[in-house]
Amino acid sequence: MTAGRDVIVTVRPLLPPVEKLTTALAEVFDSGVITNDGPRVRALESLLSAALGMEDLAVCASGTTAIQLACCALEMTGEVLVPAAAFPAAAQAVLRAGGTPIAVDIEPTYLTMDPAAAAAAVTPRTCGIMAVHTFGCPADVDALESLAATAGIPLLFDGAACWGVRFRDRPLLSFGDASTLSLHATKLTHSVEGGAVMSRTRSISDKIRRLRNFGSTPDGALAAGTNARMSELHAAVGAIVLGEAGAEISRRQAIRRLYEDGLRTLPWLEPCAFRSDAASNIGAFPVRLAPDTGYDAEQLSDALLRYGVHTRAYFAGRYRIHAIARHAATPHADAAARSIVCLPFWGAMTSQEVFRVIEALRAVHTGHRAAR
């Protein structure tokens, strides 16, 4: 069924003109400084800081190490509440920081950590909350901030996909004690591989800069240190891509509208809801499968691939960590694993490609009904 057609991948990296990129990289090589917290890393940090209006910011080698080092900087090294449905990197990063992730259920509508489930899971051993703005959708920041304040523990938001998302006229990345961002190639703005930690106090980014460079301090190396530096090459790419992020946001908004129109013809699928005081989701395009279709998210994703459409059932299968302790049953996370799929979504998608995705979704559904 894919004969003669390229697969439509889930995401394509935003790539400015190659000449612009290679010119910048030639400058990096000519300087002789190609890594180790050089001037391009500092420049990218300044650009990201300025765009967010947040002074306290440090970049890392990846979004995963950004979470890991944020957990270290916030001293989240005991039990840490994490959402039961999330990309595995979040819990893995908590583990790498020496914490013990405890999974709590998510809200059925927004797919973000359920504050009531989190409140029920807090014990004297709980030393932090790591919530996720799932696929760019804001978590319930008010309830989680209030819970963290009452418990006297730090609140970290993983905002991997949240570049450009504003919430109540503030960057979504400005909530919590600290937030992390992914700058991976699949994100709206990226540095090939990369991540960043933003926080509301000045001291966190200094800690992150130490930790990412083997925890080196004048008095010795911190045990929590590692190599989580961004190279000068990646930082130089990041600065150029960032300059094009505004245009990418506009293109993604247009793609989103095309999808929304197409999905109105498929009543068994709906775009995942976005919290009302945020603008539209430009980070990803997750959809929810109705419970009565007779097939689940993984089966849909597998079937779509046979039509040349690559999607991801991010809460199921190879993305699920089974080894993490759960505080209680997580029915909403389990339902999300069965029903949520991320559709191909990037700015340079053509309307033709969006239509192909819609038609593939229709064909899979029709084929399944015929086979029953």
Place this chain on the structure above:
Amino acid sequence: MTAGRDVIVTVRPLLPPVEKLTTALAEVFDSGVITNDGPRVRALESLLSAALGMEDLAVCASGTTAIQLACCALEMTGEVLVPAAAFPAAAQAVLRAGGTPIAVDIEPTYLTMDPAAAAAAVTPRTCGIMAVHTFGCPADVDALESLAATAGIPLLFDGAACWGVRFRDRPLLSFGDASTLSLHATKLTHSVEGGAVMSRTRSISDKIRRLRNFGSTPDGALAAGTNARMSELHAAVGAIVLGEAGAEISRRQAIRRLYEDGLRTLPWLEPCAFRSDAASNIGAFPVRLAPDTGYDAEQLSDALLRYGVHTRAYFAGRYRIHAIARHAATPHADAAARSIVCLPFWGAMTSQEVFRVIEALRAVHTGHRAAR
């Protein structure tokens, strides 16, 4: 004292012609695949494999994550013996893998893990040995392999600086159950940031490839996973630099001879000894300060910087982790912290620069004696 002179840094990255590098990077951008275990990563793995004659090899984002994932793959998640004098990344990586590093003393001559000290530290909780080929000098592989075999625990060698080092007509990186290599910009061959794990069984590299990509398996994500992928950009640079590593080795051998000649005029300093069945050290140029000079490695390093010479006292000060448990007193590691300094060492050094280092060493010593 540095007026009008550039600082001679400890190391400069080997950089092939910029045009060659940017042409390769333009191809990566044109392909649209810039990370996520793409064809350049596989190509670099094949090149490194072929050069070593070792099939089982996987690259990682850094030398540190190479150690971390090797520890995970070898299931070194209990007490792990590590040398008391080593770059902090080694013990940090053991910690990130969930292990508990236990520091044991080093041999006074070769600065590598003392097998007798290691044997004394083995307990029923010991689940692995992570020895280091310090600055490229082979550890006592026979004694350590025999100890590991007797104890029934895996033996990992960190060979961060060991590219090109042969030992008994084999690559030094082929000893132990697994070895790790750094491909950081400061190494003889590099991929800007990077590392690799080599092992003697086929299964380890498959595990590393899973772990570096969020531990993704068809049955779910492994808790030990993380993002430790090398980007396609870094891999493309790595392939080109590797092609020039042979010439770099010859240049470094020549620089080494210049240093050895110069050091004969400074009786209070000697090049660190290299195990006799290995060729000369091309990874680094560590020297040992006589105990009766009245100044130590850190003071020497600080004083040299005032002469425009950047060196590193790698076992002291900001490189020392204080939080690691020690099995017993570590007098040889403590002595190394006081006496070992790595001099500037890279292939493109000029003889003039080597002479400047020698003269700065002489001036510091003379100045210190005059001040006493």
